[in-house]
Structures are given as C-alpha cells and as structure tokens.
Amino acid sequence: xxxxxxxxxxxxxxxxxxxxxxxxxxxxxxxxxxxxxxxxxxxxxxxxxxxxxxxxxxxxxxxxxxxxxxxxxxxxxxxxxxxxxxxxxxxxxxxxxxxxxxxxxxxxxxxx
Amino acid sequence: xxxxxxxxxxxxxxxxxxxxxxxxxxxxxxxxxxxxxxxxxxxxxxxxxxxxxxxxxxxxxxxxxxxxxxxxxxxxxxxxxxxxxxxxxxxxxxxxxxxxxxxxxxxxxxxxxx
Numbered sequence: 001x002x003x004x005x006x007x008x009x010x011x012x013x014x015x016x017x018x019x020x021x022x023x024x025x026x027x028x029x030x031x032x033x034x035x036x037x038x039x040x041x042x043x044x045x046x047x048x049x050x051x052x053x054x055x056x057x058x059x060x061x062x063x064x065x066x067x068x069x070x071x072x073x074x075x076x077x078x079x080x081x082x083x084x085x086x087x088x089x090x091x092x093x094x095x096x097x098x099x100x101x102x103x104x105x106x107x108x109x110x111x112x
Numbered sequence: 113x114x115x116x117x118x119x120x121x122x123x124x125x126x127x128x129x130x131x132x133x134x135x136x137x138x139x140x141x142x143x144x145x146x147x148x149x150x151x152x153x154x155x156x157x158x159x160x161x162x163x164x165x166x167x168x169x170x171x172x173x174x175x176x177x178x179x180x181x182x183x184x185x186x187x188x189x190x191x192x193x194x195x196x197x198x199x200x201x202x203x204x205x206x207x208x209x210x211x212x213x214x215x216x217x218x219x220x221x222x223x224x225x226x
Contacts, residue, residue: 034214043202043217098144100215104155
C-alpha cells in the first residue's frame with residue numbers, strides 16, 4: 001500500500017536559518033505529491049505540489065522537488081521567518097485512489 | 113471560486129450526548145468529500161469519505177457515522193459521544209477523479225467531550 005514517512009519533529013530553528021523537512025514515500029503507482037501547512041487553530045492549506053518526476057513545486061519561498069529515484073519530496077526554504085511556525089504535512093495521491101495518504105506531520109517553530 | 117464551510121467552530125459536549133457536525137461546499141459540483149480527525153498533537157486520521165450522494169466509505173470502526181444528504185453537504189454524527197471523540201474535526205473536498213487533484217480543507221471544528 002501507499003505510505004508517507006516524514007521527519008520526526010518538533011523542529012526548532014532561528015529566524016533566517018535554512019530549513020529542510022524530509023519526506024519519503026512508497027506508492028504502488030506514479031503518484032502526485034503535496035505539502036500542506038497547518039497554522040495554529042486552522043485547517044490545512046496546500047503549500048505546493050508536484051505531479052511528475054523532477055517537477056519542482058514552489059510557493060512562499062518554499063520548494064520541493066519530486067525525486068522518483070529516491071522516492072523523496074523534501075521541503076526546503078532558504079531563510080525561515082517566525083511566521084513560518086506551523087505543522088507541515090507531506091502527502092501523496094495515487095491513481096485510482098480517492099484518498100490522500102498523509103505523513104504524520106512535522107511541527108516547526110521559528111524563534112526570533 | 114470554491115469555498116468550504118464547517119460549523120460549529122467549537123463545541124463542548126458531555127459524554128453520552130449526540131453530535132452533529134456539518135460541512136458544506138460552494139462553487140463546485142459532485143465533489144469528493146472527506147472527514148478527518150486530528151487528536152491533540154497528532155496527525156490526521158481519515159474517518160469517512162464520499163464520492164457521491166448517499167455513498168459513504170468508513171475508514172475506522174467507531175461510534176461515529178457520516179451522511180451525505182445533498183451533493184455538497186457532508187454531516188458527521190454520533191448518537192453517544194465518548195471522551196476519546198475529543199479532537200479537531202476537519203472536512204475536505206476534492207474534484208472527483210484524477211490523480212493530480214489536491215484536497216481543500218475547511219477551517220475545522222474543535223470538539224471537547226467532558
């Protein structure tokens with residue numbers, strides 16, 4: 001079956017630090033990949049997505065590249081801000097499956 | 113544009129009382145609809161999903177149920193709440209079919225069972 005494995009949290013960084021949150025996946029088909037962000041007390045928002053190998057999704061300074069050879073979709077940002085503090089979820093969607101498979105989430109805290 | 117609504121935003125209920133949470137989507141037709149629960153500090157647990165009116169798939173056996181009486185309405189219910197039902201309940205929708213389609217989430221309902 002499908003699965004998503006995310007970097008264990010929580011992650012705490014100083015403002016302007018470089019961020020990487022690791023995500024690897026297992027899928028029976030050729031999935032689409034997503035990163036969602038959840039700010040405190042809110043629902044999930046789509047942050048970025050990629051639908052085929054070597055695609056790079058980007059939004060708000062965040063980037064992730066779909067790596068089929070390593071089955072990975074790591075989230076990166078060059079300089080984080082306090083406002084980036086949130087929980088980040090990696091997810092995949094596989095053909096013929098009406099559901100998304102989510103990772104367990106990584107809580108990120110940025111300190112000034 | 114599409115929007116998704118959930119209500120109530122917060123709810124405090126005694127153990128053994130009934131529950132009804134409502135989710136509605138505007139601006140799209142025949143969406144897939146989903147109910148998730150998020151316990152404090154935990155990940156997402158898919159509870160139910162629906163690909164059409166009256167079609168409900170249950171992911172986890174429990175004392176909750178779901179119904180879809182209209183195309184863009186999804187209801188989560190319980191006859192008797194348990195303490196373990198406390199959590200943050202999220203509704204989501206997705207365009208039916210297609211591997212590339214992401215889910216869009218509502219603002220959530222925070223349920224506390226005392």
